[in-house]
Amino acid sequence: MHGLRSGIILCNVLNKVQPGSVPKVVEGACDSVILSDGAAFSAYQYFENVRNFRVAIQEMGLPTFETSDLEQGGKSSRVVNCVLALKSYSEWKQSGGIGTWKYSANSKPAGFGIAKSFSRKRSESMNSSFSEKSLDSFCSDQSDSIEAGSVSSFGILVRAALSDKKQEEIPMIVESMINKLSEELESRLATHKELIKITAKAMEESATGHSLSQTASCDDKAEGVEVKASSAEEMVGDESSSIESERKELYDYKSDANEEPMQHVLKLHALVEQKRRDIQELKHCLCSTKTCMQVLQMTYQEDVFNLGKHLCSLANAASGYQRVLEENRKLYNQVQDLKGNIRVYCRVRPFKPGQSNTLSSVDHMDERTITILTHSKNGKEARKAFTFNKVFGPSVTQAEVFSDMQPLVRSVLDGYNVCIFAYGQTGSGKTHTMTGPKELTEEGLGVNYRALSDLFHISNQRKETISYDISVQMLEIYNEQVRDLLSADGGNKRLEIRNSSHNGINVPDANLVPVSLTSDVINLMNIGHKNRSVCSTALNDRSSRSHSCLTVHVQGRDLTSGNILRGSMHLVDLAGSERVDKSEVVGNRLKEAQHINKSLSALGDVISSLASRSSHVPYRNSKLTQLLQDSLGGQAKTLMFVHIAPEYEALGETISTLKFAERVATVELGAAKVNKDSGEVKELKEQIASLKAALARKEGDPENLPGSPERNRSKLGSSPSLLKWKSLSDLSCSTVNTEYESSSTSRRDSLESRETLVTPSHWQPLGSPLSSSFTNEDDRDSEASGDWVDKVMVNKHDNMSTRPGKEVSNGQKLSDKFYQSYIPDPTKIYPEHSLNKMTTNRKGNRDFDDDSDRESVTSDCSESDSVSSSIPKITSSPNMFASKQKKPQPKTTAKSTEIRSSIPSLIPSPSSMRKSPSGVNPNLQKGKRKTGLSK
Ligand SMILES: Nc1ncnc2c1ncn2[C@@H]1O[C@H](COP(=O)(O)OP(=O)(O)OP(=O)(O)O)[C@@H](O)[C@H]1O
Structure with a gap:
């Protein structure tokens, strides 16, 4: 039934029976009928074809049916009846159309169940046969089915599409x-x-x-x-x-x-x-x-x-x-500053193996004080105590020594200049402290390696905030000539020192080699050492006769602010400080000794000037002080390692060295201490004067009259006032030389010493010209003798038969051994920076600004004072020093080795120690007083 719904079949059949009955059959789009879009078309077909069919059937007088009869629930029998009638009519027509066509339902085969006859009623209109109701219901059905895509409408459409098709289609x-x-x-x-x-x-x-x-x-x-x-x-x-x-x-x-x-x-x-x-x-x-x-x-x-x-x-x-x-x-x-910008550490070398029975000059040591066994004037045993920031005994390890100076290294990375130098007589252990023993092991690594390794370590720790470039130079000062120890040509070229460098590089022509690993430093130092050895002769261990200086230049860029930090660190192994009679040496030795003497004296003078806050600091007096200028004084931090040999034979040099060091230590403690101590000393002096007067009055003995020191001393030895003084003197520890008596009979010497201590002139150097600096009894005596003028400093190898230092004869051998233990192949020293490269890098300004146009050679410019050189190195501009003002300094009295007697120096003359086998200068007994500058 559904197949008939579109009306196509019906119309086509009718047109076959009675051609032209339905003039236009709405066909096609059978494909689309199954789609919801095609539903409207189906409805149209339904209306048009069925309506036309019914109209034509009615006109023919055949029984018709209602449109709704085609629907489910409709009267399909009427549809069947109509179809049968049409069939009968067709057959009648095919048989020739003879007579009147009559249709009887009875003539139809059984099964149709329709026995009603129809006559053709042409009057029946299409409108009446297709009721409004059925149309509405159909429409609503269609719209519902379209809306919901119902299966029934789809089925109807498919059925309609297939109804007139042949089975095989x-x-x-x-x-x-x-x-x-x-x-x-x-x-x-x-x-x-x-x-x-x-x-x-x-x-x-x-x-x-x-x-x-x-x-x-x-x-x-x-x-x-x-x-x-x-x-x-x-x-x-x-x-x-x-x-x-x-x-x-x-x-x-x-x-x-x-x-x-x-x-x-x-x-x-x-x-x-x-x-x-x-x-x-x-x-x-x-x-x-x-x-x-x-x-x-x-x-x-x-x-x-x-x-x-x-x-x-x-x-x-x-x-x-x-x-x-x-x-x-x-x-x-600031904490570092409070500790003092000049610090002095004393280190005692151990005895050499096989020297166990050797008499030691060191009597006692504690953390800050070292007491030396000496002799009083009357030949009796006495002790002399020296106080420093730190005293390291013979058993102290390299690591322990370094740990105490480690904070200074950190200062370099913060943009400060640091100078660490080793002072002492030949063979006292300077190279051991700075570099290490001949056979270098990890534990034996000296300050140089450890300092650089620490710099690398800290710079690495700070790499998130500051980017550091670390480079080194290695220089030697020999006979007042500066040589580049990292030069490929062996460092024969004489270099100039420029003290107005804007980038902190005072020797711009020396190779500046970037380093980032401790092994780089070891390699470089091996090269330096090799270059140094080249110049040694069998009788001349160069290391003892020249100053070597490893300079570390650090430039840091703050990654947040962009500020530039510049710091430098000089690690100096000074030449041996011992002196011998000028008459003992001639030729090159004499020349060497004069130069060493001159530079060490100049170093002492600079430190003295810094201590006295003098507006003029004589940096120009030696290449050594010129080189270290930026790292001495002002904001710079200085550390002196003073070395002593323990052998009693070296007592003279030991005392001389310790006196020098003690005076440097006095500098370190600075003005505040001086002011405080001066008050105490003044008070004590008054007490002593009144006691002396009281004694003189009481005893009436000409020996005890004021002015008779012998008398006064013997009485004062047990005075309560003196005890008070003693306790006060402990306060001013590092500024006091105390000579303790070993027995009650040596009170006089003791008192003499104390008297020396309370002499105001002893304190004068800190605020007065160096002519009166550091003058004490010994100084006066030695000056009176005039001996020191004739003394020059030389290495006196034969003077220390037992010293474990480098023997002249084997110096070369030891050096070679030392290097062999480090660089199997010295040509591989610069893995990244070959010697050629270094040579092309001679200006040394890899990462630093080239300010050479603003630099001037030291010898051509006036000396800068300590204040101007102490400008903090933290700057946001590479030209941070552009504003550095040079104050014109009043020309001071020229100083030279030729007029050594007038050179203010911290270096004591060891003559007083050498002149007497007991170590006591006989001049002391002459009662002469040195009024000059030196001892
Ligand atoms: N603290 C120490 N512990 C062990 N050995 C030491 C110590 N100090 C020095 N020595 C040894 O003493 C010898 C002399 O030391 P060193 O060469 O360092 O003296 P120096 O002062 O540098 O001499 P020079 O002025 O000739 O260079 C070396 O063999 C060294 O290894």
Whole structure:
């Protein structure tokens, strides 16, 4: 019945029977009838064809039927009756149309069950046969089916499409319908898939973009959305697979052409219905995914905002941290300053192996004081105590020594200049402290290696905030000539020192080699040492007769502020400080000795000037002081390692060395201490004077009259006032030389010493010209003798038969051994910076500004004072020193070795120790007083 609904079959049949009865049959688009879009067309067909058919049938006088009879529930018998009547009419016509055509329902085969005869009623109108009611119901049915895509309407349409088709055509039509259907479904699914993919991708991007900054909740949400999206994808996947299987089924159906077409059509309807539901579900899922995405987007926006706020606070914290760091550095250096800018450490070398029975000149040592066994004037045993910032005994390790000076190294990285030098007689252990023993082991590494290794370590620790460049130069000063020990040509070229360098490099023509590892430093020092050895002769161990200086230049750039920090550190192994009679040496030895003497004297003078805060500091008097200028005085920090040999035979040099060191230590303690101590000393002096007067009055003995020191001393030895003085003297520890008596009979010597201590002139050097500096009894005596003028400093190897120092004869051998233990192949010393490279780098300004145009050779410029040279090295500009003012200094009395007697010096003359076998200068007993500058 449904096959007749479109009316096409009916119309076509009628036109066959009575051509032209239905002039226009609405046909075609059978493919589209199955689609909801084609539903309207079907309805049109339905109306047009059925109406035309019924009108034509009525005109022919044949029994007709109602349009609704074609519907389910309609009176199909009337339709059947109409068809049978038409058939009868057709047969009548085919038989020639003889007579009157009569139709009797009875003539129809049984089964139709209709026995009603019809006569043709042409008057019956189409309108009356197609009631309003049925039309409405049809329309509503259609619209419902279109709306809901109901199976029934789809079935009707398919049936309509197939009704007039021949049996053999049906499989083809159904196949075509299935193809169309699956194509349509596939395209819709593809669209949905695409949509879901885009959504999933957007979610993924958004999840990736924020993944780092996601909070946990956001992650959860994103996960939720992702799950939804993936479930949607899964659904689509399921969908497509089910479509695939259904499609297969449909194709199977195609092959099973014997099956009832209507049943297959119904199957299709069910399938289409299922797809529709799936699509609805997908739409739903997409909708909820969109909502989730929106929520997620909002959450992300909120998170990004919070993150921004968090970043802001972090940035603030970081800049605060920088400030604290800066503050910390300042405080650290202030602590260092409080400790004193010039520090003196004393180190006692151990006896050489096999010297266990040798008499030691060292009586006692504690953390800060060393007491030396000496002799009083009357030949009796006495002790002399010296106080320093630190005293290291023979058993102290290299690491322990370094740990005490480590803070200074840190100062270099903070933009300060540091000078560490080793002072002492030949063989006292200077090289051991600065470099290490001949056979170098890790424990034996000296200050040089450890300092650089520490610089590397700290610079590495700070690399997040400051980027450091560390470079080294290695120079030697021999006979007042500066040589580059890192030069490829062996350092024969004479170099000039420029003291107005803006980049802190005073010897610009010397190689400046960047270093970043301790092994680099070891390699460089091996080269330097080799170059130094080249100049040695069998009788001349160069290391004892020249000053060697390893200079470390540090430039740091603050990564936050861009500020530049510059610091430099001089690590100096000085030439041996011992002196011998000028008459004992001639020729080159004499020349060497004069130069060493001159430079060490100049060093003492500079330190004295710095101590007295003199406006003029005589840096120009030697190459050594010129070289160290930036690192001596002002903000620079200086550390002197004073070395002594323990052998009693070396007592003279030991005392001489310790006196020099003690005076440097006095400098370190500075003016504040001087002022305090001066008050105490003044008070004590008054007490002594009154006691002396009281004694003289009481005893009436000419010996005890004021002015008779012998008398006064013997009485004062047990005076309570003296005890008081003693306790006070402990306060001024490092400024006091105390000679303790070993027995009660030596009180006089003791008192003499004390008297010396309370003599105001002893304190004068800190605030007065050096002519009166550091003058004490010994000084006066030695000056009176005039001996020191004739003394020059030379290495006196034969003077120390037992010293474990480098023997002249084996010096070369030891050096070679030393190097061999470090560099198997010296040509591999510069793995990255070959000697050639170094030569091309001679200007040395790899990372530093080239300020050579502003530099001037030291000898051509006036000496800068200590204040101007102490400008802090922290600057934001490479031209930080551009504003450095040079104060014109009043020309001071020229000093030279030729007029050595007038050179103010901290260096005591050891003559007093040498002149007497007991170590006591006989001049002391002459009662002469030295009024000059030196001892
Ligand atoms: N603290 C110490 N512990 C062990 N051995 C030491 C110590 N100090 C020095 N020595 C040894 O004493 C010897 C002499 O030391 P060193 O060469 O360092 O003296 P120096 O003052 O540098 O002499 P020079 O002025 O000739 O260079 C070396 O063999 C050295 O290893």
